[in-house]
Amino acid sequence: MSLALTLARPYARAAFALARQAGALPAWSAALATSARIAADPRIAALVAHPGLERAEAAGLVAPPGCDATFLQFLDVLAENDRIALLPEIAGQYEQLRAEAERVVRAKVTSAAPLSDEEKAKIEQALRRRFDADVALELAVDPELIGGAVIDAGDVVIDGSIRSKLARLETALTH
The missing domain is CATH 1.10.520.20 (N-terminal domain of the delta subunit of the F1F0-ATP synthase)
Structure with a gap:
C-alpha cells in the first residue's frame, strides 16, 4: 500500500x-x-x-x-x-x-460502443441484484474491446469483451 x-x-x-x-x-x-x-x-x-x-x-x-x-x-x-x-x-x-455509508456500489462500465438507455438499465439492475445495493454507473467507451463490455465494481471485475475472449482462445489454441 x-x-x-x-x-x-x-x-x-x-x-x-x-x-x-x-x-x-x-x-x-x-x-x-x-x-x-x-x-x-x-x-x-x-x-x-x-x-x-x-x-x-x-x-x-x-x-x-x-x-x-x-x-x-x-x-x-x-x-x-x-x-x-x-x-x-x-x-x-x-x-x-x-x-459504503450510503450503500452505493460504484461501477465503471467500459464498452466497445456507447450503451443504449435500455442496456444501461439492464446492467444497473443486474448489478443491484448482485450487490444488494444501489449502483452508480460510470460509462466509458473503448473501441479496442471490439465488442462487449468490462464492468469494474471495486473488487469485482466482469470482463465480457470480445478482445478478452479472443485472447483466451489464442492462449487455449497455443497450449
Missing part, C-alpha cells in the same frame, strides 16, 4: 465524520473534489510546498469558493501538517466511505 494512501486515511475518516455530523456529505464531496483538483495542479503544488508560504495561505489556495467554515478548518489542519498534497487521496477515500 502506498504511503500517501496510508497517510490520507485518517484525514479522510475525519472529513467523513465532520461531513456526516453536519449532514453535508454531498457538499463535502464536491468541496474535496474541487480542492483535490486544485492541489493536484503542479503549479499549485509548488506554491503550497514553498517554505515562505504561510499555512493559512496554503489552505486558502486550495479552498473552493463558498465552502463552509468547517471545511476551511479542515484544510487548515492539512496545511499545518503539510498534508495538502494528499487531497486527491483523501478525496478518493472519502468517496469510498460515503459510498
